[in-house]
Every structure is written in C-alpha cells, then in structure tokens.
Amino acid sequence: MADSARLKKILDVVVAAHGGDYSQRISLEEIPDDLLEVEVGINFLLDELAMREQEAEAHRESIAAQAAQLADQTTALIRALSTPIITLSPGVLALPLIGDFDDQRAEDTTATLLERVARERASHVLLDLTGVESVSPTTASAILRMIRTARLLGVTCLVTGIHPTAALQFAELEPDPDLLQTHANVSDALALVLRDTSRR
Template identity: 40%
Template sequence: MSLAERAARVAAIARAATSDADAAAQVMAALKSDGGDAVEAGLTALLQLSDDRERDDWTLAGAFAQISALAGEVLGVARAGVWLFAADHAAIECADMFESATRTHSRGAMLERKDFPIYFDALEAVRVLAADDANEDPRTREFSAIYFKEHGVAATLDAPVRRRGGFAGLICCEHVGRPRPWRDDEKMFVAALADAVTISLETAERRAAEQDLKHQLALVEAQQTAIARLSSPVLEVWDGVLAVPLIGGFNAERRSAVMEALLDAVSRQRARHVLLDLTGVDAIDTATADALIKLVHAVRLLGTHCIVSGITPEVAQALVGLGVDLSDLQTTRTLKTALELCMRRR
C-alpha cells in the first residue's frame, strides 16, 4: 500500500469515528495493522535523540551509535551504518556500523568513491535510494560480487546525509535473505535518520565553537587580569613596606585584581606599611573613590598601616566634590613623603 493510499485510509477511518478518542484509537490500530507501529516508535525515539543533544554528556560518536542502532531495530535489517565523506570527498568512512545479530558496533571501514561511481552518483541525486533487489538494481549492483553475495545482502535502503548544500555522507541499511519491497513509511524513516545525522554534525560543530569561545573568553579574562596587575603592581620598596602605584583607568576588573594582589602580598610578606599612590590615576570618580576607601579598610583589617600618596590639589578637589571623607585617611602629596613617614614609624 502506497503512502497516499494509507493516508486516504486513515482519513476515512477518522471521519467515520464517533468521537476524537475513538478516532485516535482506530487510526493507531490501522497504522499498526499496516506495519507502521515500529516506524512510529522509531520516530518517537528520534524525538528523544533531539532532546539528548542538550545533555552535557552528549557526544557525536554516541549519537551515531544511537542512530545506527535505531535504524537496525526499527527497520529489522541485519546491518545499519552511518558513513561520512573525507574532506576531499574521495573516500567515505564508516563512523558507526550496527550489527543487529550481535548488537555490536564497529567503525573505520573505508570505501573509495572512484570504485563505486554509479552508486554514489545515484545516491547524491535522490532523497532515498531504495533497492528492493540490491543485486539487480543498476544503482547498487556494483557491490554485488564483492560484498552483497558474500554477506547475503538482498535489499538496501540508503539515504544521503546533506550538509550546507552538499553530499556529506549516508545512512546505509542492509537486509539479508530475500529481496524486500521497501514501504513508503520506511523510506521516510531512513530519510529522517539522515537528517538526524546532519543535525548531530551541526550540534557537534556548535558545541566545539562554544567551547572554543569559552576558552578564548577565559584567555582574554586572564590576560585582562594580568594586565591589571601589571598596571598596578605591588612593589616591595623597603623591608616591610609595599607600594602600589595606581596607573590609568581604575575599572571594576582592575579594582578586583588590585585588591586580591595587594591583600595576598600583605599577608604573604607580613608587610607593616602599604603606600597607595594615585599619581598616575586618570580621573577620580565615585567608584574609584569607594574602591580606594575599601582598599584602605581591608589593609587595616590585616593590621597594616596604610598611606594614600599622590594627592594633588586636583585629586583632593575631586574627592571633596564627591563627598569623600578624607579625615580617616593618612595622605601625602608624593610617594617620597609617604615613604619618609614609614621610615619614621619604624
């Protein structure tokens, strides 16, 4: 029965039903009586494969194994495999082959395209290549003497895997025994499997791109942190005295990097004095002023004396204009003066 005939039959059954529930039940019964229940279950399993692609443990090899096993089980064939072309399209390699009898998987077999030109040209031109009698079909009989007869293959159902408008690979299903007329729903199913291979390849590429992007972002972040530390280095200018010259802009990343580096150095070197020098800061805004206050308080919590140097008239005016209370800070105009104060306190 053709796909059109089956569709007409299902529509007639649905129209004659007395309720929606009755229609659903009768339609399902009709599909099963036509042998479509296995294919329907296969399509449901394909939907599950789509959900699996969002799992963290998803792999391309695992997806290929699921697709080939699904083809073997649903179509009831001896072997089903996923094959992919090499970059130059001169050869095709088996990415996964499922053996139904042993329920095992293998991979790695190679076929040269030049050895089977009629088959590959025919497959590239169709959506599905259904060979009911593979040994006699002119599109597939190139394999008869060297493979089909040796393995008892009587019929094949193949579908090309297309990607970016090109021929990227194929799904191959091998039936052994006697010739087999392939049903329309089986042809549609193997085409859906080929589409699943395409989607799996695209998923793998997307995931690889995402991982590469994450790596690049992490690298940029690490570089920015390193630059921030280099632009505000923690220098030991005397025994027990650390100086931090703040240079350029003082954004959130730099503020965090300076805080981390300074507190680590104070703790590690047991510094008694810290000099925060603002001479090289481009501008003082509310965020910078707030970060400065927090930095001074954090250093003091570690029991270390802190002096803020580089307070020029412009910087002082800016801080006052922002409402920053300087009464709690020990400040000097130059780094030299701050260092002299530290020496006196020794």
C-alpha cells in the same frame, strides 16, 4: 519503484544536501542494478558529509573554548599587571594605580593587596595615585574602602600623588583625616615610613 522515481529521489536528496541538509538518505530497495550502487554511493557520501560536519562543529566548539580560556587568562594577566605591588623594604609595599579604577578593579586590587599584606606581614602601604588624573565618586569610595580594609589589618596606608581634581573628589566624600594620610610624592611618604619603621 520506477527508475524515473528513483532518479527524482536522488535529485531531491542531492538538492537538500546542496542546501546543507545532510540528514536525508535515499531509501534503498533490493534491486540488483547499476542505479543501486549510485544510490548507495550517494548515501555513503552524505554519511561522510554529515560526519565531517559533526567533526567541524566539534572543532569549532573546541576553538571557542580555547579562545574563552585564553580571554580569561588574558583578563587575569591584565588584572595582575594592573596591580603591580612592589616591596620597597621589608613590610613596606607600594601600589601605583594607573588608568580607570572601577568597582571590579577596586575589588580585585583590594583582594590582591590584602593577600600581599598578609603574606609579607606589611605595616605600610604607599598608594600612589600619580597615574590617576580624576576619580569618580564611586572610584573615590572604592579607594577609601580599600584603605579602610587595609587599616583593619593594622596597615597604615599613605596616599601619594593625588591630582588636584581627584583631591576635590576625595574631599567631597569628607573622609576621616586619619584615614587619608596624603603626601605630595612617593619619596616623601617613603622617607616618613622608613623613619617610622627604624624607630620601632
């Protein structure tokens, strides 16, 4: 191959590399001249660029995986913090609900609550809705389902702090009055529960 053709090939490969294509290489011939060392040098450089690109890609993937893991942990933490179940006295739990309460959160909260009920052999749960201003029909159904499920485990759920708008939304679902035992505030409900438990 003439020197001009070799130089053109070098330029083609350099242009491709500049555009981000590190896959091309200069085809080498057994011609012992200075240009051969330049050609080998460019091929070495392209090998290095390709290797570093692979390393950078692996690094990016690792960072993305770490970010995803961190996001999962954050979500789990937020879920845990948004379901703060407090033991008021042996067998009596309080669950204050704050913020939006969608199906997913209802499912998570129910699971967490039932796990605590079983672990602490709870007999009463005070479900405080002071932090929930209004509930959608779906949310109201989800809360009633949670109460019903807890009741199947022999737990009495007392709902406290229902806002007037939320009360209307619950009423539309016409729940079983025995199921939805409501009290104005947590202290009223707690007093009732303590009286009830001391009698046993």
